[in-house]
Amino acid sequence: MKTVALTCFTDVLCVWAWIGELRLAELRRTQGGAVTVTQRFCNVFGATAQKIQANWGTKGGYDGFAGHLAHVLEGFPELAASPDLWRGVRPTSSLPAHLALKAVQAQEADGGAAGLSDRAILGVRQAFFGQGRDVSAASVLDAVLSEAGADLADIHARLARGEAHAALMSDYQEAQALGVKGSPSLVLNEGRQMLYGNVGFRVIEANIAELLREPQAGAASWC
Template sequence: MSVVKVSYFSDVLCIWAYIAQARIDAIKDTFGEAVLLDQRFCSVFGNTLFKIPTTWRDKGEYAGFNAHLRSVAQQFPHVGLHPDIWLTTRPPTSTSAHLFMTAVRQWQHDRQREGRGEPASPIFDEVLWAFRCAFFRDCRDIARRDVQCELAEALGVDIAAIERRIHDGTAHARLASDYQEADKMRIEGSPSFVLNEGRQKLYGNVGFRIIEANIQELLRAPPGDQASWC
């Protein structure tokens, strides 16, 4: 069976990645094991204390950004958005959440390798979605370690194992690899789908039918000397 690898780069504080989760779910439901989805992180909100006041300086700063996000969310009724987003809660960075999630991903892979976890364990996806919902829907500061631990532990994550991977530096190294790979692939922002060994990139608010068409074309498996028509 042909398998298409899709690298998916996102920032946990990006509303478009929050909205795009429905498309991730649709990819899994439509293609199953025919698609290998590799979720990675890129840094868009690495320093929100600089990014938002600077980017939105002439548009109301945090209040303007809040109004923009509420306007966006109204177009996508499948997601909930707290009316006070970025007003009462302002995570200073997405990096701490990315680091925690990278440790969760390592823990999941180690358990699978040791035969103590399901081959297609959804725990990483579940925790990442819990983080996104906690911020966008519930207006919680997911940059805080105590919030991260609370959300992950409720889903069955071994917090001590996560802390070990953070303290010994392995989670930092893996996250650095994600960020470096995003730079190497010239990822423009979040979310970004990368297919066909980097030849095809779909960035931003891309509809599922476009993603589906690209995957279907790659599953057609053209000969090595024939370019994909995507």
């Protein structure tokens, strides 16, 4: 069976990436094994205080940004967001979560339970956006990863020896090399196609359908 490889670059603190989880779930449901999804990370909220000051310093700061997110999420009733987002709960950086999740991905690759890393990534997003937990705190990350089924001792060992750091730098460098502009960015066709930002499910589906299409012998491919 022909398959399409989809690489999804996100920052765990990006609301559009949380929304994008709905589309990834639908993609897995409708396409099954025809699409393989690999989740990687890019740097958007690596230093949240500086980002908020630069983008929202004259528009209400954290409260202005929180109001913007609340307005965005009104269009997605499937997602129940915590009222504390960026008001009472202000993660300092997405970096700790990205590092922990790279360790989880390595754990799964080395024989961990299938789907562990996807559960952990979704769990971190839900912990922040849905439950208002500070996912830049090590204790919160430990709790979330444990809930997802990760072996915490193994995670801590991978962090301690720098393995997760190397893997995360690979993600960041690959994102830069591909020209990833932000989160989420969906990369298809060995980097030839990129869908960035709030892209609807039907657009994603159409791109994948064209890549899955088996043209007749001698026919031109439009993908």
